[in-house]
Amino acid sequence: MNEAVAAADTAWLLAAFCAVSLMIAGLALFYGGMVSVRNTLNMAMMIFGAFAVVGVLWIVVGHSAVFGSSLRGIGLLGNPIEYFGSSKLLAAPATPALAPAIFSAFQLLFAAITVALIAGAVADRMKFGAWMTFAGLWAVLVYFPVAHWVFAFDAKDGSVTGGWIANKLKAIDFAGGTAVHINAGIAGLAVVLVLGPRKLFPNMPRPHSLPLTMLGAGILFFGWFGFNGGSALSSGNSAAVVVLNTLAASCAGICAWLIVEKLREGRATSLGAGSGLIAALVGITPACGAVSPLGALAVGAICGAVCCYTVSLKFRFGLDDALDVVGIHLVGGILGTVLIGLLSDPQAPNGVAGLFYGGGVAQLWRQVVAVLAVLTYTFVVTWLIATVLDRVMGIRVDAESEAEGLDITVHGETAYVYDSIGVTGRVVTPEDAVAAASAITSAAADPVH
Incomplete structure (x- = not known):
């Protein structure tokens, strides 16, 4: 070098x-x-x-x-x-x-x-x-x-x-x-x-x-x-291929998650889009140097679809995996x-053939x-x-402490404080924010104020 x-x-x-x-x-x-x-x-x-x-x-x-x-x-x-x-x-x-x-x-x-x-x-x-x-x-x-x-x-x-x-x-x-x-x-x-x-x-x-x-x-x-x-x-070709594969998987993961979510729940959500992105990125992390761009699409889509289903299993098994x-x-x-054992392409940077590329089960x-x-x-x-x-x-x-929230009980802080409308000294909820916004809008529309 x-x-x-x-x-x-x-x-x-x-x-x-x-x-x-x-x-x-x-x-x-x-x-x-x-x-x-x-x-x-x-x-x-x-x-x-x-x-x-x-x-x-x-x-x-x-x-x-x-x-x-x-x-x-x-x-x-x-x-x-x-x-x-x-x-x-x-x-x-x-x-x-x-x-x-x-x-x-x-x-x-x-x-x-x-x-x-x-x-x-x-x-x-x-x-x-x-x-x-x-x-x-x-x-x-x-x-x-x-x-x-x-x-x-x-x-x-x-x-x-x-x-x-x-x-x-x-x-x-x-x-x-x-x-x-x-x-x-x-x-x-x-x-x-x-x-x-x-x-x-x-x-x-x-x-x-x-x-x-x-x-x-x-x-x-x-x-x-x-x-x-x-x-x-x-900074050579391997990095470039990895970046392309990471991008391809991400797009497929979002699409797959949203499709499964729409079929199961009747709606496609923003949380689903973000989760599908992360699921695909997780899946392509080990495989980004081993698969082709089409393989990356497959990895992303499979991870997005399967993970969309598996996240709901925690309720069935009573497992509080919070996030x-x-x-x-x-x-x-x-x-x-x-x-990787199925989709590894010998032309990719890792240079190994998976089962679908004639490599048998050796890598699998x-x-x-x-x-x-x-x-x-x-x-x-x-x-x-x-x-x-x-x-x-x-x-x-x-x-x-769990009921009151860990921000205030452990750290003595709150994430959101609206000093201009007097919401201080207690935990601020989304309902507080909505009420505050309504109060400000009403005050602005009232000519007396």
Whole structure:
């Protein structure tokens, strides 16, 4: 690699990093709009809090645990001492290559977003201190090992031994279907089982601000191009193909979700459009470097349609997955990862043929094994973490705090305050906003005023 190419690749990853960094705020808006007006700030705090905790842990030990040479060469965990404190990332590479510091920063965001996704499953009822403790423990005990399995590749010169899924199993996961979405989705399921449903479940309040949710979905959409495209680690053709496939899947996912929603419910909703977009993005994340644009349309459409159906199953099973982390991220991640075994096109950047392209079941069984391994390990360890925390410190807020809302009881703040009309010192509801708007309109129309 010459200096010009190395500089171009570093510049591309810097741009991708900036796009992905916006996903923290995008997720806060996406989730925040879907919860009650009494819990909007708490949801944002859970996401920003997870980002902060995981970021500190990543700098200290996370990069080393994920990308350090595998302990004993068996591919389960990187050497946590090899890059301890990240100081070794400061020096420029001896030969022209991608700057290691920006690669680490990019992967830090992957770790933080994965943990933050879990917050949507436990919305409205988890203690903030318990959440922050959980976020740190889960990153160390679950995300770092699984990310090593999936993202750490053997060095060509043999100096670094990577994870078992990437190098021994050779399952394809371009940008995190297993390490990010399946990981977060099954973790959300485990924590919800320990935490229990909200008091009013299944009769929960509607999302308080769908415009916020749509804005958040749009920001996530933008960031996803950095998330997937940056995972190519170069500014060449692979990144371009990945971006095209990500775009194609997104369009198909929205259409598929809205069609299923219209057939089932008789209407196509804005929440459905945003959810269909996210479901498709989840599905194409592992497959974006493996499929053709037509394959990407198929992945997006399948994920949009199937996830539209699965999100409603939580009511049948009494599972209070508040913001559909299980129904979208777990299911979409499984679909996208397994579909690689069927739709992988040998002309795509990954260069592997799936079953429908004459490759037989060789890649399919690898994808299935990777999914099952992550599902099993993450569920068991996450359930143990949540159970121990529940017994040691309690992880659920009391009934009074849950009823009043966590914004005011935990953080002492409210998301919306209308000082000009005297609505202060109490929780502001959507009905307050409607009444305030009516009062202002009436006053403006009254000539006496």
